[in-house]
Amino acid sequence: MNPSLFSPEGLAGVIFLILIGVTLIGAVIATCTQRLIRSVVGLAICFLGVAGLYYFLNSPFVALMELLIYVGAVCVTIAFAIMLAEPDENKLLRKKPGMSGGLSLVCGGAIAYGLAYAGVNTTWVSAGAKVNDGSVKAIGVELLTTFSMVFELVSVVLLIAILGALVLARAGRN
Amino acid sequence: MLTLSGQLNTYLVIGAILFGFGIFGLVRRPSLIGMLIAAELVLSGASINFMAFNHFLAPDPTVGQIFTLFIMAIAAAEAAIAMSIVIAVYRNYKSIETDDLTELKG
Structure with missing residues (x-):
């Protein structure tokens, strides 16, 4: 059952462990650093690990898509926001120390523990035989048949998001 | 240890930990952009759960992937809107601290 370290399965297992490490280190950097630009880089590292998990x-x-949209678009957008608004978190965190950190640690830890406990201790039952292979072709067919309405709605949502972002950011400028 | 990638529980625990990090960041961060970053972590924890159930249990393995794609689209829209709100707030208050935005407070 347990593959040796240098068999293909063993090497895949090592890569998987590295990906888990990258994801968690990225999440730690994203939440714990003082400067926001570093925490955006942490977010990008975390999404790299998550993309590997999806693989x-x-x-x-x-x-x-995770690499293209999250690392390529969302992180760059947040980096733009940081450059335009120049927040100084250093000063803020110094102003209200202690309390906020402990409280947030308790909240996050309790929720993560509860979810992981519930997930691990439930017996999950498979819902039956697979009806297709989940390939890119199958995704395309499903997107244009079963989910075509949702697909169109998401494109409308994105269009409205673009227009709304323009309107919000332009208002108040002479 | 090396066969972790074939177990549903691994992914559920990773998703839960990412979700917990997101909540941790949401409570801890004193500025809007920090909270936006933490919210992205929450969304990605949820996506990992969808993908895990999709791979291991669902009869149709395209549904979870499509749902994750929709989550990504919504997250991109959310990031764009949140960025323009941050810029509008910064222009009016010269600050994006959550403690300063008290205009609507009674």
């Missing part, structure tokens, strides 16, 4: 879950297309 292990047999969906390279979603892994690629």
Whole structure:
């Protein structure tokens, strides 16, 4: 059952452990650093790890989209926001020390422990045989048949988001 | 230890930990952009759960992938809107601290 370290399965297992490490280290950097620009970089590292996990879950297309959209677009957008608004978190964290950190640690820890406990201790039952292979072709067919309405709605949502961002950011400028 | 990638529980625990980090950041961060970053972590924890159930249990393995794609689209829209709100707030208050935005407080 346990593969040796240098078999293909063993090497895949090592890569998986590294990906888990990258994800968690990225999450720690994203939440714990003082300067916001570092925490954006941490977010990008975390999403790199998550993309690797998606690859292990047999969906390279979603892994690629994760890299393109999250690392390529969302992180860059947040970096722009930081450059335009120049927040000084250093000063803020010094102003109200202690209390906020302990409280947030308790909140986050309790929720993570509760969710992990519930997930691990439930017996999950498989819902039946697979009806397709989950390939990119199958995703495309489903997107244009079963989920075509949702697909169109999401494109409308994105269009409205673009217009709303323009309107909000332009208002108040002469 | 090396067969962790084939177990549903691994992914559930990672998703829960990412969600917990997101909540931790949401409570701890004193500025709007920090909270936005933490919210992205919450969304990605939820996405990992969808993808894990999709791979291990769902009869149709495209549904979870499509749902994750929709989550990504919503997250991108949310990031764009939140960025323009941050810029509008910064222009009016010259600050993005959550403690300073008290205009609507009674």
